[in-house]
Amino acid sequence: MVLLALAATSVWSVAALQINVATMIDSVDHATDFLARILPLDFPPLAELALMTGQTLGIVTLATALAVLLSTPVALFAAATTTTGPGARAAARTIIVLARAVPDLVFAIVLLRVLGLGALPGVLALALHSVGMIGKLYADAVEQVDPGPPEALRAAGGRRWQWIAGSVLPQVMPQVVATALHRFDINLRTAVLLGYVGVGGIGMEISDALRTMNYQRGMALALVVLVLCVVVEILSGTIRARLAPGVRSGGGLLDRLCAAWVHAPRETHRLQRCGDGRVRISPPWDGDRIRRLAGVVLSIAVLAAASVASGVDLSMLGRDLAGLPAAVGLFWPPETGGILPTLLAALVVTVQIALAATGLGMVLALPIGVLAARNVAPHPRVATAMRLVIVIVRALPELIVAIVLIVITGLGPVPGAIALAIGSVGLLGKLVADSVEETDVRVQDALRASGATRIQVLTGATLRQALPAIVAHVLYQLDVNIRGATLLGIVGAGGIGYYLLNASRVQEFGVVTTIVLCVLAVVLAVEALAVWARRVVR
Known part of the structure; x- marks a missing residue:
């Protein structure tokens, strides 16, 4: 009914x-x-178009990376298999629900009041709202991991952070990457919308063009956004599809991302010995390890390029955030x-x-x-x-x-x-x-x-x-x-x-x-x- x-x-x-x-x-x-x-459509000069497009992509990249960083601990506290108690789980779930319920536009309005116009309020607004979706999906993924490896590390005397880093996070890593890519798609669309309230990038240019009834320029920029969304959708879908076999099998090279500190016999090869008798098992420098290292280096380079392209200025962040309570009031x-x-x-x-x-x-x-x-x-x-x-x-x-x-x-x-x-x-x-x-x-x-x-x-x-x-x-x-x-x-x-x-x-x-x-x-x-x-x- x-x-x-x-x-x-x-x-x-x-x-x-x-x-x-x-x-x-x-x-x-x-x-x-x-x-x-x-x-005919009125496209801006190529250098100007590249600048505004790069700023939008930079904002979205930084926001998605920050959202993943914030969502991971929230998801670990929200998941029943890794949380420290019912109080912590309830608090984490409340954060997830509120982050999903409050529109990113509202986050942007508050942060623009505190930080002023620019890219930084957009990055923070997109990141805070993304915690709602990413945190929920990460928490669900953590609760579905194979309990065997965590139990084995706990039985070997591993601390909470050790068995989480050594057995839980490697299992959910494919879901972490796939969810981040999906959220990147969503944030790209939202970043254009936030341009209407003062967040920089191609969205602000579209807003200015349509406000002055310059439809030739506005629709030209809208076409650029459409092409960006199509390209990002195809790329992220391809990457998520390549990750899918690892998700189904529960194995693969992503399960070996984190090496654990364990006790091992002295005759074991390729071990780094510590002062207290423990040893660290180090994987050999094969093709898999080189590709993983290249991926980490590439990710750092992308984040650095995004910071430059977005024009985020952190020099006055501490002073501006000091005025956050007054602005919230x-x-x-x-x-x-x-x-x-x-x-x-x-x-x-x-x-x-x-x-x-x-x-x-x-x-x-x-x-x-x-x-x-x-x-x-x-x-x-x-x-x-x-x-x-x-x-x-x-x-x-x-x-x-x-x-x-x-x-x-x-x-x-x-x-x-x-x-x-x-x-x-x-x-x-x-x-x-x-x-x-x-x-x-x-x-x-x-x-x-x-x-x-x-x-x-x-x-x-x-x-x-x-x-x-x-x-x-x-x-x-x-x-x-x-x-x-x-x-x-x-x-x-x-x-x-x-x-x-x-x-x-x-x-x-x-x-x-x-x-x-x-x-x-x-x-x-x-x-x-x-x-x-x-x-x-x-």
Whole structure:
């Protein structure tokens, strides 16, 4: 009944926002006029384009690296297998939930107030918000490691940090890298959006161009962002695919990243002896060790280049952070600014945008995701084609799609809902495809042996097994779309994000806090619903 109610509210939201074929037809003339206004595209000089693109990539790289650094200890405290007690685990889980619930735009607004305009607030805002996603996925990965190696090190007298470094982290290293790459994709899109509040890079240039109605320059830069997102999506997907065998097998060269200090007989070769009789086993300088060292050196070089390209200035960081308590005090207590009914109405519109986008996206994502699953697709080429469609759609930044639709259809919630629906097709389609591929093929083979048709096998065995995961994915997409609808509001796509940006610009920080608390309440309610639904459907 709850799922039917969600479906009904999604249909109601589509109707309330007037998302229909007639609206799309009415926009055809506007689309033609829009193309005439943006062509020919006006690209900046190559040196200037390289500078702003390098700054954006530098911000994203530093933010993702900092997020991984912060998320690792949080995940270790949040995981039941490595935490020191229930209090520490609860505190770590609370940090993860709050980091996910508070939009990165809010982090950026607070940090821009403290640190001023520039790249550093963007790096910190993206990193703090990323802890929510990365910390949760890392904690889940830590709880799923093979308990044998940690128990062996504990039995040998290893301390907590020794068996974590020597047996837990090497096992989760493939997931660590894959999650960081996935988060890099997300941060690249978000960094463009943060340009609207003063974070440097190509996003700020797009904001300035569109604010002055210079659509030729704005769309040219948007095309550059699209190409960047496609390239990053393809590269990160390729690397994650190469890591996948190591994840499935639980072995490989990544399991030997950390060498442990152990007692060993004197006759053992290739040992470095310590003063207290212990020895360190050192792996030989073979091809694997050289590649690992080259990877570490390359990572350090990339971070150094990102620091230079981003233009991050740490010289005054200590002094600026000293003013953080005073700046945070500006956001408390919450205030309504005399527009509480307006804010609540805008919050309802934000939820409607998210519901409509999730419903429309699900209608398209389910067939695409099912056909992208190799164990269901009628031909391998069909699965490959659907996977290609998912990759292309996932590479489209919702911000760029929303901006184009706003220019075509005008300000309001319709372009925001359509942009988020397109994004939902990419993410939800991939999650559905993966869930369908993970079903037990023996159940499907049993139905085929009894004479069932392809449709009967799909509905009676495949989808029935994947249903709990699909329900969880749809609710997760709704959670993502609520945050996305809030952020897209700052570019005129309707909802409460518009008032969030205005309140920050006129320095009504108490109103900002009220808006954040409203969004936080909705996000936590959806999170609780998702947890309950997963338990019931399972």
